[in-house]
Amino acid sequence: MGKDQTFDVAGELGALKRYAWSLTRDEHEAEDLVHDTLVRAYEGRASFKADGDLKTWLFSVLHNTFISKIRSRRAYDARIGHVAELADTQVEPEQEARLRLAQIRTAFTALPADQREVLHLVAIEGMAYQEAAATLSIPLGTLMSRLGRARAALRALESADAKVVPLRLVGGSDDER
Template sequence: MRAQAPINDESAQMVACLPRLRRYARALVGERSGADDLVQDTCERAWARLHTWRQGSDMRAWLFGIMHNLHVDQRRKPGLATTPIDDTGFEASTRATQADALEIRDLETALAQLPVEQREVLLLIALEDMSYEEVARTLGIPSGTVMSRLSRGREKLRAQMQGRPQVNSLKVVK
């Protein structure tokens, strides 16, 4: 029986961020196994580069930045052909009513139809409760871009959920 290494402050902070990392990864990737892989890759990279984390800074934002970069890299490279495993038998919770399940499904569908840039900002602010500045640092974009993407993403999501046709607000200038 091996003795376990004592858990230091950085380890405890990283472990505390796991539920949020997993939730954000699930929303980004859309399926459980891919999200779990993304979280594992994020933790592996963070652990290997823990010396680059500035003591006293927000570890959550640092981890989300790593996850964002990994996700972008994974989207860019072609993936292997895989066969998904049916894991529906492992679901423990059920929705309270059919209407709840339909609304959640519609929301997931509407989120998936948003451009990736808008979906990332919307999820980090609404789901992860990050500030505009934290999102800007995490994604490496200006705060104004965060606000713009959030506004456009919310409007598109609202229109999709209400069944309104999406109107392109861009105008052709001659």
């Protein structure tokens, strides 16, 4: 750039804003586009040729910035669309599972300590019967007996749940179903 030629970007702001608005057709997007253009122009000012037309160069930077934003937005939308396709659109309700887990926890904690210990070692920790018996220092037959009683108690809970009376409608009678 020669000494007599200045890099007068401020003198071109009006034209840049008008062109940006014609591309975006939105005042706020146009302002953002002009801002991004000015940042890019400042960062790339070394590429401006001293004998070049500043307005043409700025319009070119603005146009390229606009095209880059469109491409970036399309790529983003495509990624979001792809993620949306992968995402589950339906999630099973957790309430029933949580309620069931709470019921099992309550039943497990209600077991006598000796049955709870045996059931925990075998069912939760995955120990073999012999290993669990050795851990508790009890004969294998005692372990099997306690385990059988614990399982029977939990099965009794299961069969009691099967006999649960269905909920009644609020504000009406069961006959209206």
